[in-house]
Amino acid sequence: MKIEGVVAHACRIPPASPWEDATNKVSGLELIFVEITTDTGLKGTGISYTVDIGGSAIQTLIEDYLVNLAVGMDPLDYERIWNKLNRQARRLGLGVNSMAIAAIDIAIWDIIGKHYGQPLYRLLGGSRDSIPSYISEINLSAADTVDELARRIDEYVARGYRAVKIKIGHDDPEIDFERISKAKEHLGRGKKLLVDLNQKWTAAEATQKATRLDVFDLGWIEEPILYHDIAGHAALKRAIRTPIALGESLYCRQQFQQYLCADAIDVVQADVAFVGGITEWLKIAHLASAFGRPVAPHFMMELSVHLLCGVQNAFMLENVVGGSLTELGLLEEPIVVDGGIGKPSERPGHGILIDWKAVKANALTSELARSAFSGGSK
Numbered sequence: 082m083k084i085e086g087v088v089a090h091a092c093r094i095p096p097a098s099p100w101e102d103a104t105n106k107v108s109g110l111e112l113i114f115v116e117i118t119t120d121t122g123l124k125g126t127g128i129s130y131t132v133d134i135g136g137s138a139i140q141t142l143i144e145d146y147l148v149n150l151a152v153g154m155d156p157l158d159y160e161r162i163w164n165k166l167n168r169q170a171r172r173l174g175l176g177v178n179s180m181a182i183a184a185i186d187i188a189i190w191d192i193i194g195k196h197y198g199q200p201l202y203r204l205l206g207g208s209r210d211s212i213p214s215y216i217s218e219i220n221l222s223a224a225d226t227v228d229e230l231a232r233r234i235d236e237y238v239a240r241g242y243r244a245v246k247i248k249i250g251h252d253d254p255e256i257d258f259e260r261i262s263k264a265k266e267h268l269g270r271g272k273k274l275l276v277d278l279n280q281k282w283t284a285a286e287a288t289q290k291a292t293r294l295d296v297f298d299l300g301w302i303e304e305p306i307l308y309h310d311i312a313g314h315a316a317l318k319r320a321i322r323t324p325i326a327l328g329e330s331l332y333c334r335q336q337f338q339q340y341l342c343a344d345a346i347d348v349v350q351a352d353v354a355f356v357g358g359i360t361e362w363l364k365i366a367h368l369a370s371a372f373g374r375p376v377a378p379h380f381m382m383e384l385s386v387h388l389l390c391g392v393q394n395a396f397m398l399e400n401v402v403g404g405s406l407t408e409l410g411l412l413e414e415p416i417v418v419d420g421g422i423g424k425p426s427e428r429p430g431h432g433i434l435i436d437w438k439a440v441k442a443n444a445l446t447s448e449l450a451r452s453a454f455s456g457g458s459k
């Protein structure tokens with residue numbers, strides 16, 4: 082089998098509900114889709130994304146450079162292709178290159194699944210056929226009230242969720258503590274509350290404030306401090322009882338290795354689109370398994386459900402409110418979490434059917450980026 086063509090499309094869509102966390106306000110998700118055709122007639126679809134910025138750079142990198150490297154190769158040689166792309170693109174550092182490689186790699190795994198007539202999760206190990214999901218809020222707007230939060234928590238519990246993640250990181254920590262208390266009360270016994278700081282705190286602040294969070298028996302505290310600070314995370318982990326989750330700002334297995342070796346991470350949140358696709362994500366999951374750490378991949382619910390049902394050390398599936406491809410209006414057939422449980426498609430490959438008309442209708446052009454992007458970093 083040979084790859085004959087690779088085409089990339091990008092679109093920009095506002096989240097289905099307004100997104101705001103402690104360090105950023107999001108105005109648009111930029112999604113990059115890749116279609117790979119082969120000489121056998123099998124086709125694969127790849128997906129990557131970025132939040133607010135850089136979607137056109139990823140699309141251009143694929144179209145102008147990476148296509149040439151992939152055409153003519155056999156998709157079953159996924160390691161050979163990944164290495165070829167990565168060796169070339171590493172000149173660019175981390176980030177945009179692995180996001181571009183991810184789109185191609187995911188399309189290749191889609192083709193491999195179709196070639197063998199198997200759903201993706203079975204190719205990856207088939208550890209289970211479903212995975213518990215947590216609902217994940219991005220709602221730290223000043224307008225949000227504790228009562229509104231409580232109402233939403235009640236709704237999530239009624240929908241079957243047994244774990245909920247909320248954003249914290251108000252300048253006044255008492256507001257955070259009040260929201261956490263209320264959320265815990267409405268979740269009730271046996272359910273877990275997770276909190277996400279999006280790297281808001283300094284290392285010293287984190288030790289002081291996170292120590293006070295220990296009493297809440299939280300499921301994890303996510304990205305408490307700057308992602309570069311491995312020593313800071315290790316020190317924090319020694320100082321608190323709450324597990325530390327991170328990984329959405331890391332881009333390769335070597336960065337995860339440094340965190341694991343430093344004992345600075347409890348829950349590994351590698352994002353399949355950010356680390357360069359399924360080929361690299363699997364290595365990170367297996368590396369985490371050697372350290373006895375579970376994986377709870379960031380975002381990309383429709384793909385992450387396959388990853389989690391593939392590997393042995395799976396923890397939970399993130400379902401971001403307003404962030405599923407279904408909510409964004411980009412699928413021909415909806416993929417949803419039902420009753421708090423994620424189930425992968427049984428179709429060969431990943432089973433994600435993109436609505437290409439919707440992608441085209443929201444095509445990412447320079448004009449759209451310039452008018453829609455206003456910069457949400459706080």
Ligand SMILES: [Mg+2]
Pocket residue numbers: 277279303304329
């Ligand atoms: Mg996060």
